[in-house]
Amino acid sequence: GAVVSQHPSWVICKSGTSVKIECRSLDFQATTMFWYRQFPKQSLMLMATSNEGSKATYEQGVEKDKFLINHASLTLSTLTVTSAHPEDSSFYICSALGPGSGRYEKLFFGSGTQLSVL
Amino acid sequence: AQSVSQHNHHVILSEAASLELGCNYSYGGTVNLFWYVQYPGQHLQLLLKHFSGDPLVKGIKGFEAEFIKSKFSFNLRKPSVQWSDTAEYFCAVNANRGSTLGRLYFGRGTQLTVWP
Numbered sequence: 079g080a081v082v083s084q085h086p087s088w089v090i091c092k093s094g095t096s097v098k099i100e101c102r103s104l105d106f107q108a109t110t111m112f113w114y115r116q117f118p119k120q121s122l123m124l125m126a127t128s129n130e131g132s133k134a135t136y137e138q139g140v141e142k143d144k145f146l147i148n149h150a151s152l153t154l155s156t157l158t159v160t161s162a163h164p165e166d167s168s169f170y171i172c173s174a175l176g177p178g179s180g181r182y183e184k185l186f187f188g189s190g191t192q193l194s195v196l
Numbered sequence: 197a198q199s200v201s202q203h204n205h206h207v208i209l210s211e212a213a214s215l216e217l218g219c220n221y222s223y224g225g226t227v228n229l230f231w232y233v234q235y236p237g238q239h240l241q242l243l244l245k246h247f248s249g250d251p252l253v254k255g256i257k258g259f260e261a262e263f264i265k266s267k268f269s270f271n272l273r274k275p276s277v278q279w280s281d282t283a284e285y286f287c288a289v290n291a292n293r294g295s296t297l298g299r300l301y302f303g304r305g306t307q308l309t310v311w312p
Contacts, residue, residue: 082239104289112299121200122286171240185300187232187240 082174088156091162092196097111097190099157099171101172107152108174113145116169116190128155162195200289202303209277210311216270219235221288229270230288230300231261240286247272257281279312 081104091097101111109130114122126147127135134147144166146158155174159166172188203218221227231243244255251263261272270287287303 114302120305120306121304122300124299125300127299172241183241189239 081110082172082186083189084191086174086191087189088192088194090194090196092187093163094161096160097162098194099159099170099172099193101155101157101174101188102173103153103176103186106174107154108176109157110175111149112173112175113155113157114171115175116171122134122171125157128157128178159193162193164195167172167193167195200287200303202285202287203225203286205304205307206309208309208311212276213310215272215274215281215308216278217285217287217308219272219303220268220272221270221287221289221301221309222268223289223291225291225298228292229261230262230290230292231255231270231272232286232288233283233301234282234286235280242286243272244281267291277308279310281308283308 082106083102085100089097090190110129110174113125115125116122124137125139125145128149130149130152136142144160146160149155155172157170169190169192172191174186199222201220209215211221229246232240233243234240243259244253244261246253246263252262259272259274261270263270272285275311284305284307286305290300
């Protein structure tokens with residue numbers, strides 16, 4: 079089946095630094111990808127919708143200048159957490175819509191990235 | 197805004213016991229409903245979905261879910277669980293509009309532990 083690769087799977091960084099997380103669709107082209115975050119014992123929260131070649135659409139309350147999303151190709155979307163702070167520590171998950179959108183069998187998830195900001 | 201509530205945070209069962217995980221959502225319009233499963237160390241996978249039609253839907257591995265519109269519920273069931281069903285289960289909702297395709301709103305998840 080289709081695979082979405084997310085990298086890194088975990089990262090520890092110092093407060094004030096920036097961290098980039100990559101989401102790749104390995105065997106299909108994804109015009110649309112989604113970024114979620116999950117705090118311990120809470121829901122996955124949709125952060126933004128990433129469309130190839132255009133600006134991302136952010137959910138209400140998500141700072142677009144802090145969470146920079148770039149979807150420069152049909153197989154890669156990146157999320158950069160800029161000037162990370164301890165409150166940004168969370169589990170980040172991406173998902174990608176395969177071709178022929180409209181069928182949720184074609185929504186595939188990455189394995190997630192655990193970010194810890196010291 | 198849409199919200200999804202999963203009533204049980206952690207469920208512990210013995211093999212062969214019956215399972216029901218609750219899910220309620222708050223959205224007045226037409227919705228698409230999903231259950232996802234995440235086995236230890238693996239990606240989220242689609243278990244089953246309901247878009248329209250028969251309110252009782254069957255998914256993989258013997259799971260089923262019933263959509264009760266009047267109760268805004270979409271509970272997941274399995275008559276006899278197995279040790280291999282140990283996983284985290286997420287209920288998710290999407291407003292049935294093309295422009296929001298893929299914008300899923302998740303419940304907090306229910307950890308199911310099945311003892312052999």
